[in-house]
Amino acid sequence: MSVRLGILSLLxxxxxxxxxxxxxxxxxxxxxxxxxxxxxxxxxxxxxxDGLAEPADRDADGDRRPWAITEQGRAVVERWLTxxxxxxxxxxxxxxxxxxxAVGRAPEVALAVIDHQRTALFRLLQEARRxxxxxxxxxxxxxxxxVRARHEAxxxxxxxxxxxxxxxxxxxxxxxxxxxx
Amino acid sequence: MSVRLGILSLLxxxxxxxxxxxxxxxxxxxxxxxxxxxxxxxxxxxxxxDGLAEPADRDADGDRRPWAITEQGRAVVERWLTxxxxxxxxxxxxxxxxxxxAVGRAPEVALAVIDHQRTALFRLLQEARRxxxxxxxxxxxxxxxxVRARHEAxxxxxxxxxxxxxxxxxxxxxxxxxxxx
DNA sequence: CGACACATGTAACACGTTACATGATTTG
DNA sequence: CAAATCATGTAACGTGTTACATGTGTCG
Numbered sequence: 001m002s003v004r005l006g007i008l009s010l011l012x013x014x015x016x017x018x019x020x021x022x023x024x025x026x027x028x029x030x031x032x033x034x035x036x037x038x039x040x041x042x043x044x045x046x047x048x049x050d051g052l053a054e055p056a057d058r059d060a061d062g063d064r065r066p067w068a069i070t071e072q073g074r075a076v077v078e079r080w081l082t083x084x085x086x087x088x089x090x091x092x093x094x095x096x097x098x099x100x101x102a103v104g105r106a107p108e109v110a111l112a113v114i115d116h117q118r119t120a121l122f123r124l125l126q127e128a129r130r131x132x133x134x135x136x137x138x139x140x141x142x143x144x145x146x147v148r149a150r151h152e153a154x155x156x157x158x159x160x161x162x163x164x165x166x167x168x169x170x171x172x173x174x175x176x177x178x179x180x181x
Numbered sequence: 182m183s184v185r186l187g188i189l190s191l192l193x194x195x196x197x198x199x200x201x202x203x204x205x206x207x208x209x210x211x212x213x214x215x216x217x218x219x220x221x222x223x224x225x226x227x228x229x230x231d232g233l234a235e236p237a238d239r240d241a242d243g244d245r246r247p248w249a250i251t252e253q254g255r256a257v258v259e260r261w262l263t264x265x266x267x268x269x270x271x272x273x274x275x276x277x278x279x280x281x282x283a284v285g286r287a288p289e290v291a292l293a294v295i296d297h298q299r300t301a302l303f304r305l306l307q308e309a310r311r312x313x314x315x316x317x318x319x320x321x322x323x324x325x326x327x328v329r330a331r332h333e334a335x336x337x338x339x340x341x342x343x344x345x346x347x348x349x350x351x352x353x354x355x356x357x358x359x360x361x362x
Numbered sequence: 363c364g365a366c367a368c369a370t371g372t373a374a375c376a377c378g379t380t381a382c383a384t385g386a387t388t389t390g
Numbered sequence: 391c392a393a394a395t396c397a398t399g400t401a402a403c404g405t406g407t408t409a410c411a412t413g414t415g416t417c418g
Binding site: 001003004035036038039042043046062063 | 404405406407408409410413414415
Binding site: 001002003005006009010013024025028029030032033034080081082083084085086089090091092093094095096097098099100101102103104105109112113116117119120121123124138139141142143145146147149150152153154156157160161164165168 | 182183184186187190191194205206208209210211213214215261262263264265266267270271272273274275276277278279280281282283284285286290293294297298300301302304305319320322323324326327328330331333334335337338341342345346349
């Protein structure tokens with residue numbers, strides 16, 4: 001859904017065509033979130049089907065196929081940008097799932113998983129800090145900072161997990177914790 | 182993918198059946214990430230197809246259909262828990278996409294979007310802090326803290342966005358508005 | 363010429379969501 | 391008895407991924 005709305009939002013700025021929209025989308029996200037070109041064409045078809053975009057006049061173009069946003073589409077973008085993205089349940093996250101599932105096991109397992117995760121995350125964070133020498137364009141910098149901020153938050157959370165798992169009243173072998181075999 | 186592995190990981194602890202696995206998965210994630218039961222049955226079928234799970238002996242059960250993990254499945258879980266989840270590109274996030282796309286527009290637009298987002302996030306954070314009175318089980322607490330940590334990180338990032346957008350050399354009407362060709 | 367960027371599309375597949383259908387058991 | 395919970399499944403749909411097919415233009 002987010003890619004679709006991102007594309008539509010770009011169309012709200014100016015008419016464009018598939019290949020260009022892909023490039024623009026990736027530029028806006030600092031080159032971090034690439035998309036398959038094919039998907040853009042699919043999205044454009046669906047946007048048309050939903051009355052949010054339509055083929056635009058192809059002035060003096062080559063083999064490009066320009067698209068424009070419709071009034072309805074403009075309204076959708078307007079709403080999207082105005083209303084904040086806040087779900088009660090945050091998007092599912094693989095790392096959280098992994099750690100939380102592991103925490104349900106024996107403490108040693110949980111602690112090992114937490115430690116692996118933390119080590120890897122820490123390495124990532126170091127790389128992230130080393131990169132972005134203040135250079136680059138706005139999008140790249142913002143994306144880099146977002147990633148950094150999340151990594152730091154996740155690291156702090158992992159520490160917290162470790163603390164709680166270690167100090168918890170050790171629910172040792174209840175119900176289905178002990179694995180047979 | 183994460184749900185599938187979460188389910189498989191639960192199966193690695195003990196044989197179980199669809200309905201139970203759904204409940205366990207949700208319990209592990211503090212009740213925050215619910216899944217449709219139907220999906221669990223689909224996942225189980227696919228796991229069997231891939232040789233990671235298999236129907237288990239139905240000892241003295243009613244109409245329940247127990248599943249067990251296979252050796253191969255156990256290896257997969259082992260790998261999943263051991264290798265950290267660290268992708269160079271973090272999962273696509275709607276809020277980030279929205280803000281980054283908006284930042285490509287005129288500063289007023291970007292600032293408005295940032296502000297809406299921040300207000301909403303702040304409210305969420307307050308609720309999150311008010312909840313979890315230290316009570317509840319481990320999973321619930323950890324999940325609540327993860328959510329809180331992410332919200333705080335996102336809020337800090339939004340401030341950073343605002344600062345950079347405000348202080349940036351105002352690329353006022355360029356970007357992709359012109360570029361004919 | 364050959365490689366690469368530009369440009370558009372299709373097909374197959376995986377994952378997730380919502381909704382629906384069906385039935386047994388438990389409990390107020 | 392009626393309602394809720396337990397339990398299993400299917401169908402339709404939306405979104406995203408990978409891979410493939412095809413063709414033009416440019417540049418070394």
